[in-house]
Amino acid sequence: MSMGDTLLAGESLVLAHHDRAVVEGVSLELRAGAVTALVGPNGSGKSTVLRSLARLHKPRDGQVRLGERSVWGHAALSGKEFARNVTLLTQQRPTPSGVSVRDVVSYGRHPYRTGWRGVDPDGSAAITRAMELTGVSAMAGRGVDELSGGELQRVWLASCLAQRTSVLLLDEPTNHLDLRYQVEVLDVVRDLADDHGVAVGVVLHDLDHAAIIADEVVLLSEGRVVAAGGVRDVLTTDHLSRAYGVAVHVAEDPVTGAVHCRPLGRHAPRHA
Numbered sequence: 282m283s284m285g286d287t288l289l290a291g292e293s294l295v296l297a298h299h300d301r302a303v304v305e306g307v308s309l310e311l312r313a314g315a316v317t318a319l320v321g322p323n324g325s326g327k328s329t330v331l332r333s334l335a336r337l338h339k340p341r342d343g344q345v346r347l348g349e350r351s352v353w354g355h356a357a358l359s360g361k362e363f364a365r366n367v368t369l370l371t372q373q374r375p376t377p378s379g380v381s382v383r384d385v386v387s388y389g390r391h392p393y394r395t396g397w398r399g400v401d402p403d404g405s406a407a408i409t410r411a412m413e414l415t416g417v418s419a420m421a422g423r424g425v426d427e428l429s430g431g432e433l434q435r436v437w438l439a440s441c442l443a444q445r446t447s448v449l450l451l452d453e454p455t456n457h458l459d460l461r462y463q464v465e466v467l468d469v470v471r472d473l474a475d476d477h478g479v480a481v482g483v484v485l486h487d488l489d490h491a492a493i494i495a496d497e498v499v500l501l502s503e504g505r506v507v508a509a510g511g512v513r514d515v516l517t518t519d520h521l522s523r524a525y526g527v528a529v530h531v532a533e534d535p536v537t538g539a540v541h542c543r544p545l546g547r548h549a550p551r552h553a
């Protein structure tokens with residue numbers, strides 16, 4: 282899969298929580314038309330890096346750039362300018378009370394509304410398209426407080442898509458979804474890159490999901506990059522076993538052709 286220009290990049294990021302560095306020297310680039318997956322064990326710094334790319338966690342050192350412009354400092358983009366280019370779907374979103382699905386999806390149009398009446402001539406088409414892509418059109422009039430966790434996750438994803446940014450950041454978007462909707466969300470992510478040239482950065486817990494949809498993978502452990510590059514270069518037995526501290530067997534899936542990652546516990550079957 283061909284990749285375009287770098288749209289969003291983190292350069293030698295050092296990120297801290299309460300004066301304690303949790304990410305040290307991490308660099309990555311999100312390119313137009315490509316999916317970059319951040320993987321690694323819990324506490325490895327994946328979500329912190331994603332939040333920094335989304336301008337929600339200021340680096341202690343290093344830089345985040347959108348194109349040629351820094352997102353921090355006196356010459357940084359305004360909040361509205363940044364929101365027209367980058368959107369983030371976090372793991373935790375509120376459940377508004379008394380608000381319809383369509384209303385929640387329309388939140389994504391906020392950066393485009395101008396004037397005291399909030400004029401947004403392209404809003405209706407963007408909202409409709411986002412609901413269609415995520416399969417929530419049929420529930421447009423329902424209250425979001427009536428939805429299941431998986432349905433609500435898709436509604437918030439639709440809100441991000443309605444924003445129509447060139448960069449989409451997703452923090453474990455398949456959480457709380459059953460198998461069908463996991464597949465559908467991953468398909469949407471891949472379609473956004475392939476058909477619309479979106480640069481996608483996604484934190485994934487499931488290594489097989491990363492193997493299926495990613496062009497590039499950044500493997501983190503204890504706040505540092507263990508390996509970065511193509512899927513087959515990063516998702517290897519050696520790299521994963523070192524990062525996760527458990528034996529991980531990597532082989533090609535006979536159905537998909539993608540690499541398949543399987544941790545081997547003490548009770549894993551052993552075949553002669």
